[in-house]
Amino acid sequence: MGIVIPLEEKSSERLIDRLTxxxxxxxxxxxxxxxxxxxxxxxxxxxxxxxLISSGGKRLRPILTLATAGLCHYSGEGHIKLAASVEFMHTxxxxxxxxxxxxxxxxxxLAARVLWGNEASVLVGDFLLGQAFKMMVEVGSLQCLDVLSSAAAVIAEGEVMQLSAAKxxxxxxxxxxxxxxxxxxALFAAACEVGPILAERPKAEIAACRGFGANLGIAFQLIDDALDYGGSSAKLGKNVGDDFKEGKITLPVVLSFRRGASVEREFWRRTLEQGEVRDGDLEIALATMKKHRALEDTIERARHxxxxxxxxxxxFPASAWKHALLDAVEFAISRAH
Incomplete structure (x- = not known):
């Protein structure tokens, strides 16, 4: 029950070729x-x-750090360590x-927690965060350190917010x-902000790059939300419907719940709040989302x-960097095709 969104004839993979x-x-x-x-x-x-690092992720966040540094004509080497820091934070x-x-x-x-256990996954994540902050300090920009450390705090807040809203x-x-x-x-925004800071660009350009990253990050996540119900396992790197099975509340669910009749709302409460998922429930969820245009509207918000x-x-004036970054936006959204 996938959704078909009309797009240019470029495949989503090719859209990011210029940037890479x-x-x-x-x-x-x-x-x-x-x-x-x-x-x-x-x-x-x-x-x-x-x-996890070698498992084939696109490394979009560190690529954005390098690209916004290029956009702003940065000529040093600090962006290398900051890009690696961004990837470590993400991992x-x-x-x-x-x-x-x-x-x-x-x-x-298989997730690291399945192979090595929860404790090892958490502790290695902490090690990577420590290495990320070490590299930030080595770059020597207090402003970049402030941006990335603030992002780390905001990400942790977001994780707690999600936990509070779970189910x-x-x-x-x-x-x-x-x-x-x-x-x-927050991490997309920070990844895009540190390049112009290193290049000592005016505040307006730093803010523009941050705004670019923040909005791209929201669009990227909304498409991920839609893909979980309307995509393929190959694109997701996980099973379609995992969000549903894990009881995650994402935008397609929020829209379907708000627009649904009482019997449909009861279905979402049973499956997501109470965790009573039966055979055929994923198909019912998909049919309900289709009925209420929840996936199409999630993608429309991503386009916004x-x-x-x-x-x-x-x-910014026209440049190869600017065109490639604009392509990256289309790449993020066209993954829903």
Whole structure:
């Protein structure tokens, strides 16, 4: 019961090719930094860290750090360590999230918690956060350290907010958006902000890059929410319907619950709040979402935030970097196709 969204004839994968080509040299340095910083005399640390780091994620967040630095004509090397820091922060949150959500799959592989246990996943996540902050200090920009450390605090707040709202079908759209602004958009925003800070650009350009990242992050997460019900396992790196089975309240659920009749609301309460999922319930959930246009409207909201991300870059003159970043917005949204 997938949804078909008309888009340009470029596949979503090709949309990000221009950006990955522009950052290829810098990204090789970031990857080398990541490998060297996961080293430890404690054998389990590189084992657990590399299981996730090497599992084929697109590394979009560190790519954005490199690209916004390029957009702002930064010529130093500090962006390499900051990009690696961003990836470590992201990896740490994934390790922690899988424990909180009791997830079994991540990027198409068994989650680290399944292979090494919850304790190892949490502690290796903490190690990666420590390494991230160490690299930030080495770069020597107090402003960048402030931006990324503030993001780390906001992400943790978002995780607690999500935990508080877990299985709560009374969650409003505004409350849900507040969670993803903290959990997802905060790191996208910080990743895009540190490049122009290093390049010592005017406040307006720094704010524009931050706005670009924040809105792109919201759009990215909303598409992920839609894909969980209308995508494929290959695109997700996990099973379709995992959010449903884990009782996660995401925007498609919020919209379906609000628009549903009393019998439909009772269905969501039984499956998500009480965790009573029976055979055929996922199909009922999909049919209910289709009836109330919940997936289409989630994607429309993602398009709205994508448009705001594109508007943020209007401040910058035309360049290969700008065009590639605009493509990245379309990439984030076209994954729903």
């Amino acid at each position: 080509a522009l950052v290829a040299t810098d990204m090789a340095a970031v990857n080398q930094t990541i490998l060297s910083r996961t080293g430890s005399d404690v054998g389990m640390i590189p084992e657990v860290a590399n299981h 740490a949150t994934l390790l922690h999230d899988d424990v909180v959500d009791e997830s079994n799959m991540r990027r198409g592989k 709560d079908t009374a969650t409003t759209e505004d409350a849900y958006l507040a969670v993803i602004r903290a959990k997802t958009a 935030y994508g448009a705001m991300a594109r508007d943020s870059l209007e401040l």
